[in-house]
Amino acid sequence: xxxxxxxxxxxxxxxxxxxxxxxxxxxxxxxxxxxxxxxxxxxxxxxxxxxxxxxxxxxxxxxxxxxxxxxxxxxxxxxxxxxxxxxxxxxxxxxxxxxxxxxxxxxxxxxxxxxxxxxxxxxxxxxxxxxxxxxxxxxxxxxxxxxxxxxxxxxxxxxxxxxxxxxxxxxxxxxxxxxxxxxxxxxxxxxxxxxxxxxxxxxxxxxxxxxxxxxxxxxxxxxxxxxxxxxxxxxxxxxxxxxxxxxxxxxxxxxxxxxxxxxxxxxxxxxxxxxxxxxxxxxxxxxxxxxxxxxxxxxxxxxxxxxxxxxxxxxxxxxxxxxxxxxxxxxxxxxxxxxxxxxxxxxxxxxxxxxxxxxxxxxxxxxxx
Amino acid sequence: xxxxxxxxxxxxxxxxxxxxxxxxxxxxxxxxxxxxxxxxxxxxxxxxxxxxxxxxxxxxxxxxxxxxxxxxxxxxxxxxxxxxxxxxxxxxxxxxxxxxxxxxxxxxxxxxxxxxxxxxxxxxxxxxxxxxxxxxxxxxxxxxxxxxxxxxxxxxxxxxxxxxxxxxxxxxxxxxxxxxxxxxxxxxxxxxxxxxxxxxxxxxxxxxxxxxxxxxxxxxxxxxxxxxxxxxxxxxxxxxxxxxxxxxxxxxxxxxxxxxxxxxxxxxxxxxxxxxxxxxxxxxxxxxxxxxxxxxxxxxxxxxxxxxxxxxxxxxxxxxxxxxxxxxxxxxxxxxxxxxxxxxxxxxxxxxxxxxxxxxxxxxxxxxxxxxxxxxxxxxxxxxxxxxxxxxxxxxxxxxxxxxxxxxxxxxxxxxxxxxxxxxxxxxxxxxxxxxxxxxxxxxxxxxxxxxxxxxxxxxxxxxxxxxxxxxxxxxxxxxxxxx
Ligand SMILES: [Zn+2]
Numbered sequence: 001x002x003x004x005x006x007x008x009x010x011x012x013x014x015x016x017x018x019x020x021x022x023x024x025x026x027x028x029x030x031x032x033x034x035x036x037x038x039x040x041x042x043x044x045x046x047x048x049x050x051x052x053x054x055x056x057x058x059x060x061x062x063x064x065x066x067x068x069x070x071x072x073x074x075x076x077x078x079x080x081x082x083x084x085x086x087x088x089x090x091x092x093x094x095x096x097x098x099x100x101x102x103x104x105x106x107x108x109x110x111x112x113x114x115x116x117x118x119x120x121x122x123x124x125x126x127x128x129x130x131x132x133x134x135x136x137x138x139x140x141x142x143x144x145x146x147x148x149x150x151x152x153x154x155x156x157x158x159x160x161x162x163x164x165x166x167x168x169x170x171x172x173x174x175x176x177x178x179x180x181x182x183x184x185x186x187x188x189x190x191x192x193x194x195x196x197x198x199x200x201x202x203x204x205x206x207x208x209x210x211x212x213x214x215x216x217x218x219x220x221x222x223x224x225x226x227x228x229x230x231x232x233x234x235x236x237x238x239x240x241x242x243x244x245x246x247x248x249x250x251x252x253x254x255x256x257x258x259x260x261x262x263x264x265x266x267x268x269x270x271x272x273x274x275x276x277x278x279x280x281x282x283x284x285x286x287x288x289x290x291x292x293x294x295x296x297x298x299x300x301x302x303x304x305x306x307x308x309x310x311x312x313x314x315x316x317x318x319x320x321x322x323x324x325x326x327x328x329x330x331x332x333x334x335x336x337x338x339x340x341x342x343x344x345x346x347x348x349x350x351x352x353x354x355x356x357x358x359x360x361x362x363x364x365x366x367x368x369x
Numbered sequence: 370x371x372x373x374x375x376x377x378x379x380x381x382x383x384x385x386x387x388x389x390x391x392x393x394x395x396x397x398x399x400x401x402x403x404x405x406x407x408x409x410x411x412x413x414x415x416x417x418x419x420x421x422x423x424x425x426x427x428x429x430x431x432x433x434x435x436x437x438x439x440x441x442x443x444x445x446x447x448x449x450x451x452x453x454x455x456x457x458x459x460x461x462x463x464x465x466x467x468x469x470x471x472x473x474x475x476x477x478x479x480x481x482x483x484x485x486x487x488x489x490x491x492x493x494x495x496x497x498x499x500x501x502x503x504x505x506x507x508x509x510x511x512x513x514x515x516x517x518x519x520x521x522x523x524x525x526x527x528x529x530x531x532x533x534x535x536x537x538x539x540x541x542x543x544x545x546x547x548x549x550x551x552x553x554x555x556x557x558x559x560x561x562x563x564x565x566x567x568x569x570x571x572x573x574x575x576x577x578x579x580x581x582x583x584x585x586x587x588x589x590x591x592x593x594x595x596x597x598x599x600x601x602x603x604x605x606x607x608x609x610x611x612x613x614x615x616x617x618x619x620x621x622x623x624x625x626x627x628x629x630x631x632x633x634x635x636x637x638x639x640x641x642x643x644x645x646x647x648x649x650x651x652x653x654x655x656x657x658x659x660x661x662x663x664x665x666x667x668x669x670x671x672x673x674x675x676x677x678x679x680x681x682x683x684x685x686x687x688x689x690x691x692x693x694x695x696x697x698x699x700x701x702x703x704x705x706x707x708x709x710x711x712x713x714x715x716x717x718x719x720x721x722x723x724x725x726x727x728x729x730x731x732x733x734x735x736x737x738x739x740x741x742x743x744x745x746x747x748x749x750x751x752x753x754x755x756x757x758x759x760x761x762x763x764x765x766x767x768x769x770x771x772x773x774x775x776x777x778x779x780x781x782x783x784x785x786x787x788x789x790x791x792x793x794x795x796x797x798x799x800x801x802x803x804x805x806x807x808x809x810x811x812x813x814x815x816x817x818x819x820x821x822x823x824x825x826x827x828x829x830x831x832x833x834x835x836x837x838x839x840x841x842x843x844x845x846x847x848x849x850x851x852x853x
Contacts (some may be wrong), residue, residue: 055482061467062460063442064426071432079483105436107485110537145539172384173668179582179607186585186604210385212666216608219576224604226587254377256651256666264576267644307380348660352650352719355691 046090052076053083071101078108087118096129103137109146116150123154135167144176148183157188165200172204178213182220194228197221209248212257219261223268238269243300246279250302253283259314274322283308283315284337313346324360331360372397373656385667392669393657395744399732400659404723407730410818411738412452415757418738418748419445423460436480439471439493444750446500450830451757451820461501465509468494468502476517486521487535492547495554499829499837510840519557522548529572529586529598530565540583542573546616549623550827554834556841558796559789563627565598570617570624571640572603577666578644579609579652580617609648611664615677618645618684619826625688626795630788642690646719649685652678653720659732660724661743662759671742672733672752675759676828679725682718683762683825687769687803691719722763726813729760758828761820764813766806773849774802780847797842800826801835804849 053076055061067075074097081091095112098105116126127150134143151157164181168174185193198221204214222241231237242265249258266273279301282289287310288303304310316337323334335357342353375393378386401407423445427434434441442464449455456464470482471494477486478494495513502509525533527540534544545566552558572584583606588596607613621640654661654670661670662678685691733740733756739748740756777798785791805822812819824834839846 053483056467056470059466059470060463061470062463063423063438063445063467065431065435065438065441066426066429067432067435068429071435075435082483102432102435104433105480105484106487106535106538107436107479107483110485110535113537141539141541148539149537173665175582175607175610182604182606183585186587186602186606208383208385209381210383210667212668213608216575216577220604223576224602225585226602252379252381252383254379260577260666263644268576305379305381309377309379312377346655348653348655348721348724349650351717351721352646355719 047077050077050080050084050086053079055079068101071098074098074101075105078111082107082111087115089119091115092119092121099133099142103133103140103143106142109142113146113149117153123150126150127154131163134163135170138167138171138174138177141176144180148180151184152187155188157184157190157193160184161193161196161200168204172208172211173213175213178217182217182225185221186225189226191228194221205248209252210255210257212260215257215261219264223265234269238265238271241265242276246300246302249283249304251305253304253308253310253312253315256314259318263318272325273318274325276318277322280315280318280322283310283312284319286311311345313341316341316345320356324356327364331364334360373400375657376655388669392743396657396659396670396732399744401727401731404727405813407727407814408734409815410730410760411734411736412817414736414738415448415734415740415753416452416454416738418735419448419750419753422750436484436487437490437493438481439468439478439490439497440480441750442468443493443497443500444754446497447823447828448750448754448757450500450833451754451761451823453821456501462507464497464501465507468497469509469512472512472514473521474517476514476519476521485535487538488525488532488544488547488551489534491518492550495551496827496829499554499833502837504840510837513555515555515557518551518555519559519562522552522557522562526562527586528565528588528595529584529603530567530569531583531586542570542580542582542613542616542620545570546620549620553623553796553800554827554837554841556793556797556838558627558792560627560792563624563792566620567624567628570620571638573605573613573617574640574645575605575609576644577609578641578646578648579611579614579665581605581607581609582613583607608665611652611662611674611677614645614649615681618681622684622687622826623796623800626799627792630792630795642685642688646685646691649678649681650720653724654728656724659728660721661728661732662725669743670728672729672740672759673742673755675725675729675733676755676762679720679759680762680825680828682720683767687825718766722811723813725763726760726818729756729763730814730818757820758823760818761823762825764810764818764820765822766809767803767822767825768806769799770802770804773804774798776847777801780845782844793842797838797844800824801838801846803831805831 052073055075074094077094078098081094092112092115095108095115098108099112115121116123127147130143130147130150134147137143151160161181161184164177164184167177171177185197198218201214201218201221204211205218208214218241222237227234242262245258245262245265249255249262262276266276278298283304288306288308304312320334320337320341323330323337338353338357342350346353376389378390422441427441431441446456446464468478471478471480471484471490473479473486475486477488478491479485479487480490498509498513504510522532525536527533531540532544532548533539534541549566552562569584570580573580573582575581584603585606587599587602589599590596651666652662652664652674654663658670661672662674663670664674664677682691729740732744733742733752735741735748737748739750740753741748742752778794781794781798785794803824803826810819821830823830827834835846838844
């Protein structure tokens with residue numbers, strides 16, 4: 001087989017030497033003898049009436065995958081079943097077989113779900129099987145979605161939260177697991193389900209205060225999923241969340257998740273950043289203010305822990321935002337801080353900080369003129 | 370290069386900092402001796418890696434990708450395109466025949482023969498056909514059943530503007546992106562298909578500025594008729610994530626012509642671009658992470674986000690959010706740019722393009738060919754494409770040219786009459802007016818590291834995009850002004 005070098009007309013040619021150095025590739029494997037394989041777990045009498053369907057009938061595929069015989073066999077029968085439209089208990093056995101070998105086989109999941117519905121199968125058994133498969137294949141979309149379909153049928157979300165909590169012990173930032181938890185809460189929207197959610201997030205942040213998935217979950221619980229009984233005083237919720245995040249920032253100041261959360265709360269509640277100035281300022285300085293006796297400590301504005309590495313980039317950024325919003329003479333202060341980020345504390349984002357300087361000058365001249 | 374600073378951990382270790390420290394220790398070993406002398410791009414080794422997969426096939430551990438066969442092919446073919454390589458006619462034909470075996474009889478493409486139709490493989494199959502297909506019998510393009518595909522699209526559309534990725538499957542903004550690209554390339558856009566989609570995209574933006582995978586709609590029951598969708602609450606499910614952010618922002622970009630045709634009363638809200646820009650720049654890792662991108666706050670850098678996050682900046686420019694480097698008004702002066710002009714004089718982007726190139730060249734190349742997430746991981750097709758495409762977007766300034774758009778609009782064959790026709794014309798010209806600004810490419814290291822430019826929304830070369838769209842819209846695309 002030869003690979004031609006064809007240059008995109010919009011581009012200059014690659015060096016000519018490349019052409020000669022592309023080695024000839026080996027010939028493609030023979031796809032036709034695939035059926036001769038004989039390990040076939042499904043070569044049992046009860047499957048004799050099903051005609052297995054090869055994947056590629058009249059095509060020699062490009063880029064074939066070298067399946068195991070067992071996988072090829074199971075999927076050949078699966079294609080046969082899909083073609084005939086059969087929905088019977090043995091289809092559940094077959095789709096489980098395919099799924100165990102390849103949990104990303106979404107068609108097997110889809111067909112399994114349709115079969116479960118058609119047979120009115122006991123869904124608790126199915127959920128039990130899912131308990132096992134979900135932990136094994138945490139990173140697969142389908143295991144979580146199948147669960148969701150089942151729970152929509154059983155309408156019994158209660159046990160789900162504990163199951164999810166256990167899964168998160170294995171993989172604490174798993175995207176599917178967290179979004180499934182948010183879906184359970186939002187979809188069933190049942191006060192009993194919600195009742196321990198803040199404690200749960202707190203315990204997750206206890207084990208890793210930098211877990212951004214947990215911070216997102218907290219924002220979802222506190223602000224984005226409607227107002228539940230007892231939470232009607234929205235200002236109180238905002239105060240509670242500000243106190244919570246300040247404490248977490250104090251423990252480990254260089255934690256982007258916590259600062260993003262702080263910004264999120266303020267933006268959501270439309271509170272100007274300047275209201276946080278007393279809290280943020282010490283974090284933006286090169287070292288802890290000396291000589292503050294512990295008894296004078298302002299409980300509302302905890303200081304950075306003594307081992308903090310200061311200044312904290314997020315705090316410097318925050319202070320610059322405060323100065324920018326104040327405008328006028330404070331823009332000079334903002335510019336100084338942005339310059340320190342660009343040239344010293346956060347040099348990879350130099351261009352962004354310089355852009356912030358340029359933008360603030362634009363706004364200023366726009367406002368004046 | 371002088372040893373960069375470790376990320377601060379405030380003497381408070383958690384699982385996150387453990388992983389971070391471990392990664393920094395590994396990446397330190399890949400630091401180039403001088404910032405301007407990164408490891409050269411091993412094009413040959415990468416081509417060999419891809420050719421081996423294509424011709425000999427994928428080893429059995431790729432069974433997990435059995436439902437993603439169109440992706441495996443698209444990743445491979447588009448990696449070739451980005452490197453300026455095309456298949457010979459025999460293998461092109463084999464590719465077309467393989468792709469057409471994935472088309473579902475009821476419309477759309479599945480992850481393999483006999484698999485259910487699904488939006489993600491539909492995108493991959495159609496893009497692969499844009500690369501290798503042609504009009505006429507056996508060419509693939511005219512064998513796509515667009516009517517059935519449209520029916521499939523409408524059958525998975527939900528009342529909140531989201532789409533299921535397949536029947537009985539999940540909602541996911543990747544599906545929206547894949548559907549929109551396919552509908553753009555194949556001339557299948559209708560106002561009905563797009564209704565509610567902008568609001569769904571908006572609802573996926575999180576407080577951090579990036580986007581989540583989906584959102585949860587709430588409805589208020591009506592005494593008569595269907596329940597109404599509430600504006601709020603409509604919470605995002607899952608945190609801000611690089612892949613979903615690219616899909617959301619690229620979808621938003623594709624929706625611009627549709628939004629411009631709406632009554633002003635319907636155009637009121639938009640995305641929060643201020644938080645989005647901030648989040649995007651925050652995703653770039655620091656010097657000790659070699660300037661690679663991460664996909665979520667407090668996670669690790671990974672080569673594939675070179676495209677998913679790095680690719681977002683060109684989209685933001687096209688929306689007028691940040692100063693696009695390419696501007697039609699300075700076209701005159703831009704042609705005088707010399708390649709040896711200082712990088713900083715020319716590059717006014719808001720992220721560090723040189724640093725990203727350094728990450729890809731020094732850390733993401735596997736010594737045995739192919740590219741990867743990060744060392745010491747093995748290479749795979751997915752990371753090979755998204756590292757190379759990310760390298761391309763870090764090298765080139767591709768911008769939406771209004772001059773080019775005017776030229777394309779003027780060449781449209783029959784003047785559009787209905788809203789439907791106006792939408793198609795607008796989407797056609799919008800998609801095809803992406804233009805590479807001459808003389809502004811910045812290649813870190815040797816010229817051999819140069820990649821082809823790729824369409825910032827579709828991730829196809831300009832040539833492939835023009836070819837397939839000209840066919841399906843039955844238009845002749847005016848040739849681009851000759852390069853100097
Ligand atoms: Zn990756």
